[in-house]
Amino acid sequence: MPNLFAYIVLFSWPLWALLIAKKVNNSQAAILLLLIPYLLLPLKTEFSLPLVSLNKETLPSLVAFLLLFRRQQNFKFLPETITARIIVILLYLSPILTTLTNGDTLVYGPKIKSGIPIENTIGMLVDVFITLIPFILGLNFVNNEQAQKDFLKYLVIAGLIYSLPILWEIKMSPRLHSQIYGIFPHDWRQQLRQGGFRPVVFLGHGLYIAVFMSLATTAALVLWKAKIKPLQRNGLLIAMFLVGVVVLSKSLSAVIYVLLMIGAVMFLSYRKKAQVAAAIALFVFVFPMLRSLDLIPTTQIVNGIAHYSEDRAGSLEYRFDNEDMLLAKANQRPLFGWGSYGRNRVFDPYTGEDISTTDGVWILWFGKQGWVGYLxxxxxxxxxxxxVYGLIRRNQRVSVLSVGLCLTLSVNLLDLIPNSSISHLTLLMAGALMGYVENKKLRPSSE
Structure with missing residues (x-):
């Protein structure tokens, strides 16, 4: 159970947010009011209200929205682009359709999973809106070259500052969250790797630390390559330092992401960088179809990893086995999924024991919301x-920083396949890029 200080920190955040919002412009506020609490607020600390629980995931979004939405005339709750607008509307419709098709009770031996009551729909719609807030803020406030430059800079600064507690935990063990907030947010055993420790700090898992530092590294490379002050001179050194922190964080997937981004940022042309980001996004978007059709060579991947590390190969094989079980369950209700209450999970038909483990965001969404919710x-x-790639193909000028932001977002998207590293920053980046595209369509000759 978290200590009193954890609750004080969580519920004092609105006051700190108000002070920050008064000191910076709107776009900087939209970034900082999501970035700072993501890095510092306690996990597993919340206060439940009838329609929402106030915690690290929900409180910063609500506070940022309440502080900022009145600051801009013609504040947009929906994108102007027809396709993007349809996507958002589908996101609101998805839980309604899932609820309507999951009123049945599921029985697994002694375990009973109740149907989803229709009255839960209101709470689900509130959850969707809160989830969308970072996207909406990015759409409205981080939609131009200067704002995206600020985002990338803040990401690098945050990575450098966060490297201090990260390096401390690598040396001393991941104990800051438990020492400061009175509770360890995850399974301790999962943070033990290669005779040492994965750092956790205040993000909940060593894998999330590694992904965040991968984002910061990509941002540093982008700013250095674009010769943006003050990284035009020392940006490469800063990026290499951040690469070192990623390596020390003991996540093979994050190291692969960073190596991919080093190659893309340093050696590819402007257009090719956008192609890489679009290719990664397309791969993630169709991943459930590829897995369902058995087009991902899971056995060969595991065997390849085994040459590097038997432990990592075993961990990856365990993930693939669980994905296979969960995917088979999801394909029983492929359109709208199984909904909440753990109905998407796999249970022993005789004992009722939960025999599945969910890691990737993709299988979580696909199992709960089906193809409609996933897409x-x-x-x-x-x-x-x-x-963004479409603008480039039509020979419209696109900021190199926006292309760099595409690469940064693509790193996070790629990690949603094996892990659950979705955060406010993921949706903020997506909203920022969508807003940038809409601005370019309104002012195609700008920049």
Whole structure:
């Protein structure tokens, strides 16, 4: 159970947010009011209200929205682009359709999973709106070159500052969250790797730390390559330092992401960088179809990893086995999914024991919301990258920083396949790119 200080920190955030919002412009406020609480607020600390629980995931979004939405005339709750607007509307419709098709009771031996009551729909719609807030803020406030430059800079600064507690936990063990907030947010054993520790700090898992530092590394490379002050001189050194922190965080997937981004940012042309980001987004978008058709060579991947590490190969094989079980369950209700209450999980038919483990965001969404929910949510994340690439294919000038932001977002998207690293920053980046595309369509000759 979290200590009193954890609750004080969580519920004092609105006051800190108000002070920050008064000191910076709207776009900077939209970034900082989501970035700072993501890095610092306690996990597993919440206060439940009838329609929403106030916690690290929901409170910053609500506070940022309440502080900022009145600051802009013609504040947009929906994108102007027809395809993006349809995606958002589908995201709202998805839980309604899932609820209507999951009123039945499921029985697994002694375990009974109740049907989803129709009255839960209101709470689900509130959840969708709160989930969308970072996207909406990005759409409205982080939709131009200067705002996206600020985002990338803040990401690098945050990565550098966060590297201090990260390096401390690598040396001393991941204990800051438990020492400061009185509770460890995850399974301790999962943070033990290669005779040492994965850092956790205040993000909940070592894998999330590694992905965040991968985003910061990509941002540093983008700013250095674009010769943006003050990274035009020392940006490469900063990026290499951040690469070192990623390596020390002991996540093979994050190291692969960083190596991919080093190659893309340093050696590819402007157009090719956008192609890489779009290709990654497309791969993520159709991933359930590829897995369902057995087009992902899982056995060969596991065997390849085994040459590097038997432990990692075993962990990956365990993930693939669980994905196979969960995917088979999801394909029983492919359109709208199984809904909440753990109905998407796999249970022993005789004992009722939960025999599945969910890691990736993709299988969680696909199992709960089916194809409709999956395509809506991942469409929201991937379509902005497709749209930026579409501008480039039509020979419209696109900011190199927006292309860099596409690459940064693509790193996060790629990690949603094996892990659950979705955050406010993911949706903020997607909204920022969507807003940028809409601005370009309104002012095609700008920039």
């Amino acid at each position: 809506a949510f991942f469409g929201l994340l991937c379509y902005p990258i497709f749209s």
